[in-house]
Structure formats: structure tokens, C-alpha cells
Amino acid sequence: MVYPTVLIFFCLAAILVLTTQVIPKIGKEIARAGRELPWITRRLMDVGHILTSWWLLLVIAGIVGIVWGMRRFLKTSRGAYLRDKILLSLPMFGPLIKQRVVARFASTLSTLLGSGLAMAESLRVVAEVTNNTLMKRAIKQARERILAGADIATPLRDSGVIDPAIAHMVAVGEKSGELETMLKSISDNLETSSDIVIERLSAAVEPLIIIIMAAVIGVIAYATILPILEVSAGNF
Numbered sequence: 001m002v003y004p005t006v007l008i009f010f011c012l013a014a015i016l017v018l019t020t021q022v023i024p025k026i027g028k029e030i031a032r033a034g035r036e037l038p039w040i041t042r043r044l045m046d047v048g049h050i051l052t053s054w055w056l057l058l059v060i061a062g063i064v065g066i067v068w069g070m071r072r073f074l075k076t077s078r079g080a081y082l083r084d085k086i087l088l089s090l091p092m093f094g095p096l097i098k099q100r101v102v103a104r105f106a107s108t109l110s111t112l113l114g115s116g117l118a119m120a121e122s123l124r125v126v127a128e129v130t131n132n133t134l135m136k137r138a139i140k141q142a143r144e145r146i147l148a149g150a151d152i153a154t155p156l157r158d159s160g161v162i163d164p165a166i167a168h169m170v171a172v173g174e175k176s177g178e179l180e181t182m183l184k185s186i187s188d189n190l191e192t193s194s195d196i197v198i199e200r201l202s203a204a205v206e207p208l209i210i211i212i213m214a215a216v217i218g219v220i221a222y223a224t225i226l227p228i229l230e231v232s233a234g235n236f
Helices: 004-031 039-051 055-073 077-088 093-114 119-129 133-147 153-158 165-178 179-235
Strands: none
Touching: 004 039, 004 179, 039 055, 039 179, 055 077, 055 179, 077 093, 077 133, 093 119, 093 133, 119 133, 119 153, 153 165, 165 179
16 A cells, blocks of 8 residues: 555645645736636635635644544444444455454464464464454354353354354364364465455556546646636737
């Protein structure tokens, strides 16, 4: 995301300079000559006035206050739960986030089991290091079932984070005594799949941002050049 972020930053900087410095000066000169500005130029001049007014500072202060309040709320248990639930339900990025969460769970648990740590203790450690509250809740329920002598696949399946097919693979690995190997295989497959999706999204996002930037800058350039052309045409 570094490259798209840099593109967006410079695009916003160009928009800010053009709307607050270039277009207002051109508009004043044309208005001084007694010419009427095109509507698109007037609208962009209005945008420039908004960007340089005190109202913008109030809006920015309000946004900062809202962001600060949201950050405080997301640090609570209820806020973190709602955040993770919303993230996992996103149409495009939800499945990707879910894959990364499950891959990290499977990889960490496989490593801990391979080091000789007991299942209950391994689940306790995995629950502490996971960043998803839904997954953490499912892992804690799985640990309680393990301590009660039951399986771990059922609470993982009921969590909504792990797909039924993956939960079935966990159950098969648990029954066959190859849980560590099965978890490693799940982790490798999910990481490979998510890496492919991320590469495709990155390849699609970059040209999309460039197209949007070109369209925005083109509109601003058109609004800047149009009154100059009209004045030049009127002088002939």
C-alpha cells in the first residue's frame, strides 16, 4: 500500500494547490476584466474558499474528535468485538482477513504442538497472541472443551471465523493423531491463497487510483484552462 498511498498524497497536494492558489488568482483576473467565469470554475473556487476557511478547521477538529472517540471505543472489549465482526463481514476484504487470521492460528498452534507443549497450554498461548476477538473467543471455548475431554473442532466451526471445511480438517487431524501436520498444511494453503489475492488486489488498486487521479486532475485542469480560452477567444 506504500505506492498507492504516495500517489494519493501527491494527488491531494496537487488538488489543494490548484484549488486554493491557482484557480482563485485566475478567477480574480478574469472577473476584473469583466468576464463571467464558467460554472465549473466557480464551483472549484467555492471548494478553494471552503478549504481556506475556518469552517474547515472546525470540520477537521470534529473528525479528529470522532476518530479519537472511536479509538477509545475500539480498545474496549465490546468495541473490539464489533470491529472484528464488521471486518470479517466485509464483502471483498472479509474473506481475506479471515484467511490471515486462521492461517496465523494454525501456524502458531502447529509450532507450539511441535515443540512439545500440551494442547490446553498451546491454546492458551494462541488465544493470547491472536488479534481477532472472535477467534480468541473460539480458541478459549476450544480450550475449555479440551479440558472437559471433548474435541476442539466444534467450537472452531461455531465461531464463524473458521470455515466448516477447515474445521473438518482439524477434526480429522485430531482423530488421526496428525493434528500438527494438518494445521501446518492448513496454514500453508491459506497463506498461499491469501498472498495470491493480495497480489491481485494490489495489481487492480494501483491503476484504479491512477485513473481516478487523472480524472480529478483533468477536471481541475479543464476548469483552469476553460476561462483562459474563453477570454482569448473573445479578444479575437
